[in-house]
Amino acid sequence: MQNPVIDVLRNHRSIRKFSPQTLSDDLLDQLVLAGQAASSSSFVQAYSIIDICDPEIRQQLQRCCSNQAYVGEAARFLVFCADFHRLQLAAEFQGIDPELGFTEQFLAASIDAALVAQNIIVAAESVGLGGVYIGAIRNKPKQVTEILALPEQVFALFGMCLGYPDQNPEIKPRLPAQVVLHRDVYNATQYTRELDNYDRVTAQYYTQRTQGAVTTGWSQQMAEKLGKESRPDLLEHLQSQGLAKR
Amino acid sequence: MQNPVIDVLRNHRSIRKFSPQTLSDDLLDQLVLAGQAASSSSFVQAYSIIDICDPEIRQQLQRCCSNQAYVGEAARFLVFCADFHRLQLAAEFQGIDPELGFTEQFLAASIDAALVAQNIIVAAESVGLGGVYIGAIRNKPKQVTEILALPEQVFALFGMCLGYPDQNPEIKPRLPAQVVLHRDVYNATQYTRELDNYDRVTAQYYTQRTQGAVTTGWSQQMAEKLGKESRPDLLEHLQSQGLAKR
Secondary structure (H helix, E strand, C coil), rough: CCCCHHHHCCCCCCCCCCCCCCCCHHHHHHHHHHHCCCCCHHHHCCEEEEECCCHHHHHHHHHCCCCCCHHHHHEEEEEEEECCHHHHHHHHHHCCCCCCCHHHHHHHHHHHHHHHHHHHHHHHHHCCCCCEEHHHHHHCCHHHHHCCCCCCCCCEEEEEEEEEEECCCCCCCCCCCCHHHEEEECCCHCCCCCCCCHHHHHHHHHHHHHCCCCCCCCHHHHHHHHHHHHHHCHHHHHCCCCCCCC | CHHHHHHHHHCCCECCCCHHHHHHHHHHHHHHHHCCCCCCCHHHEEEEEEEEHHHHHHHHHHHHCCCCCCHHHEEEEEEEEEEEEHHHHHHHCCCCHHHHHHHHHHHHHHHHHHHHHHHHHHHHHHHHEEEEEEHHHHHHHHHHHCCCCCCCCCCEEEEEEECCECCCCCCCCCCCCHHHEECCCCCCCHHHHHHHHHHHHHHHHHHHHHHCCCCHHHHHHHHHCCCCCCCHHHHHHHHHHCCCCC
């Protein structure tokens, strides 16, 4: 099925190399409006976006993000935050002492932010921009919180680089649809066979893309990742921000 | 700025009333492919989608979701799950004993699922369908887990009704862009003035939409919501699924 919207969605590649062309404030505002149009859980709109313009702050964040060069190089670097601080203030303005710290609130805020971000990257790609999500902003949550002066109830979920692409990578093969789409109940019976096929496809993809530097398939890469701890200081940081405490 | 993609994004309204027209398996598969094209954190693709076709299961879920009629009535009802079960199996197939239960993993999975879902609803709207996210699936996480036979490491994040619209609601006014978009650092100084304006706009919107049944603005509604506990059993349930434990 083809239409201009589905074409943009299906054509997504993460872009990590950008031309020097800038991205105007006007265009950014349009992208943000498209982002804001996404659904929000009970309309809480529990997200904030921080547009990092100051080169010094950008450099500090790049260092927090495993020093990924594109964090510094992209025309724009946005940080998407789960944000219950604004809601806390709104409640207090109304004379209500808010009940905060629920995992439900943090989850709703995180999903809100993700929906907004996805609209923004889709809108960006529709006008010829490219981008990449930066999960590495969660590497050093305490430093990022200080750099961005995040108050309690705010957490930097992920970054996003945006700019005009200076590369044209292949589309990465996704899991077979029958692996992610279940009918009526969760069904893992097809995993063994399908993952086996998928591992062959992805091994070929990585071998080609990295000129043989990476030859492993998806399962092997995932196994390696899951063999290690995964940002073990995150929960403590969230709770120090007053989030996900109960 | 206008193009067919941004038009679809900006035109989003949640649809809760559907015509009896069905949504074919072929079309659903196309929507899922568009969803899968979204970015994934370290390519973990840590989500599953359950397409609820069985009318009895649909009814059971509707009862879990505050009995929202559209959960039963929509042409399709999809449940989006954070899913580390598939990754756990993939690791075990490779002979690795996976490190699980990190909040980071649950968060990455939740964001993965949200990005996929947003692509799906955008693709759906681009072909004349409408839909609504169903956060109420988190009302009764234990029952939902049983109904859907979710294994450990899987959690039902939200549902989504999809179908052909039988209503044409107004677009709900979002927070002013300057409230959600910050520059360089988090900045709450504009909240008081802007929220005041926004409360007037939203009070007018709700008064009109509900023929005077609801006359409160956004801050007042949020304050009322935050005055109460927010799904206090969620964290315990997540942890009983082996998620967000550390």
